[in-house]
Amino acid sequence: MIERRSAYAELSPSQRIIMTPGPVEVDPRVLRAMSYPILGQFDPEFTGLMNETMQLLRELFQTKNRWAYPVDGTSRSGIEAVLISLIEPGDRVFIPIYGRFGYLLQEIAERCGAEVVTVEKEWGTVFDPGELASCIVRERPAVVALVHGETSTGRLQPLEGIGAACREAGALLVVDAVATLGGVPVETDAWQLDAVIGGTQKCLSIPAGMAPITYNERVERKLLARKRVERGLRADGNERDRRGEASLPAGSPIRSNYLDISQLQDYWSPARLNHHTEMTSMLYALREGVRLALEEGLEARFARHRKHESVLVAGLAAMGLKLYGEPACKLPVVTCIEIPDGIDGEQVRAVLLRSFGIEIASSFGPLKGRIWRIGTMGYSCRQTNVLHLLGALEAALLYAGYKLPAGSAVRTALRMYDEMHDKAEEGLP
Structure with a gap:
């Protein structure tokens, strides 16, 4: 028998000082946490860690929201999950753009079939919150989506007052806080933010691979309305014809399975309805990274x-x-x-x-x-x-x-x- 030898050397990445806007160096204590033994996703010890992680995320997001958990995937998976789950075809979506990642929100919203309305600022500047509030009241969108920290230009968009304008207009406010969570204040409840998406690979110093999100009851109500449509129910709870001719509650089914946060919240709820296999080692990393942020x-x-x-x-x-x-x-x-x-x-x-x-x-x-x-x-x-x-x-x-x-x-x-x-x-x- 001919002995076969690997043509590849043992993995040994170079040591770097990473001073980019993400990813950044991972805290050694987070790397250590990732080396711990694997638990089954429904092992009571592991579901206990899931519950702890949710509570840690609530503190990090500065919120009392029931829902605060990670979407398994890089930061963009969290952004897509929230927007896909909230935006229905034909919804009017208002997006202020002052850098590259505003265009990303626009692209995702358009893929959801939204009627997208944008306003743009010269790169290197941001919007006055009062200016945005006036636009929101005028446009009456279903969803407002904006970037908190725009890493392409190094600018920080003030958010105070925008949430109140969204409440007045009946809009849901979705904030991309990927670059800011854990590095600058993100005051979910005080600023009346309806849904917020964070990132692991930036200010939390965790490897890319999870997107912490939080959202409130206003968001959950829309999710549940769309979920009823997906399950083929009338507004009164009776079965309907799957072809959709019968009288239906307003709404349309969520077009993704993996990124459907109405299903993800079932997985993170006490019911533990199976949706996917949780990323065990990444959850260890997230829990440890957020714990360290709060410990500091x-x-x-x-x-x-x-x-x-x-x-x-x-x-x-x-x-x-x-x-x-x-x-x-x-x-x-x-x-x-x-x-x-x-x-x-x-x-x-x-x-x-x-x-x-x-x-x-x-x-x-x-x-x-x-x-x-x-x-x-x-x-x-x-x-x-x-x-x-x-x-x-x-x-x-x-x-x-x-x-x-x-x-x-x-x-x-x-x-x-x-x-x-x-x-x-x-x-x-």
């Missing part, structure tokens, strides 16, 4: 992200680099830099990755080749990473022929960290 404390966590952002921005300014976008609406966990004239942005990124093991991001569409995007998210948001990045970026720019005051960025950052440390020691804010 949400306010302390938000402050940590602001702290390292401020040092990064000061270091970049000391290097002579210009930030992109309107400063008043900057997303604290993403910093966008204009690539200097005459500098090949991709060459600089390649030097950072190849020579320093540091990854930063470029951008999309009209900003491709014009800006770099640096993420300070979750576990990646720490002093050593900021200092390493500033030093490496200085070196890469000098190597590319850009004139800058060598050493100024790191010196500025070190001085700021020392001052922050001294204030903390003295108990000063």
Whole structure:
């Protein structure tokens, strides 16, 4: 018998300092949690972990909603699940767009057969909430969908007051908080958000593969109405002809099985109605990642992200680099830099990755080749990473022929960290 040997070496990915807007470095404690033994999805010990995860997510989303659980899939699966489950063909859907991911919401809504109405802002800016409230009252949509943190432009959309306008207009408000959950405040109940979708691979420092969602009773009522149609029931609960000629409650069936959150909530309910096989190791990761965020404390966590952002921005300014976008609406966990004239942005990124093991991001569409995007998210948001990045970026720019005051960025950052440390020691804010 001829012995066959594998042509492939043992897996050994390179160590990286990941400073993109996602994915980011995974907290080692989350990686450890993923190595634990597998439990069956209906093992009482595992369903107990599911219940714990739901409660942890309620605290993270700052909500008292009954429903807070993950959709198995990357962040986009959560966005699609919510929109597919809520939007019926012909529904009027209002989408404010100020970056790439607003267009994604538009595309998904159009695939649902919606009548989509959009308003657009120049990239690098956001909408005034009062402006959006007026649009919502005028358009009277069934659903409003918008991005909270737009990573393509590094901007943060204020949400206060938009939920109240949606209630007045009878609309459901769906918020993409993929880039913000766990890094900046996402106040689901206080802001009257009807459905919110988060991401694991950004501020929570968990591998991509789950999309935490939460939604309230207003959303659930629409889900249950559509579910009755799917099951072939009259509004009064009597069976009807499956061909649909009989009198029906308003609504249409949800066009996806896997992404049908009316079925997913049955799976996460005490009934445990089988829908799919839960991603055991990813649930361990989610539970541990959210637990760590809450253990740190949400306010302390938000402050940590602001702290390292401020040092990064000061270091970049000391290097002579210009930030992109309107400063008043900057997303604290993403910093966008204009690539200097005459500098090949991709060459600089390649030097950072190849020579320093540091990854930063470029951008999309009209900003491709014009800006770099640096993420300070979750576990990646720490002093050593900021200092390493500033030093490496200085070196890469000098190597590319850009004139800058060598050493100024790191010196500025070190001085700021020392001052922050001294204030903390003295108990000063």
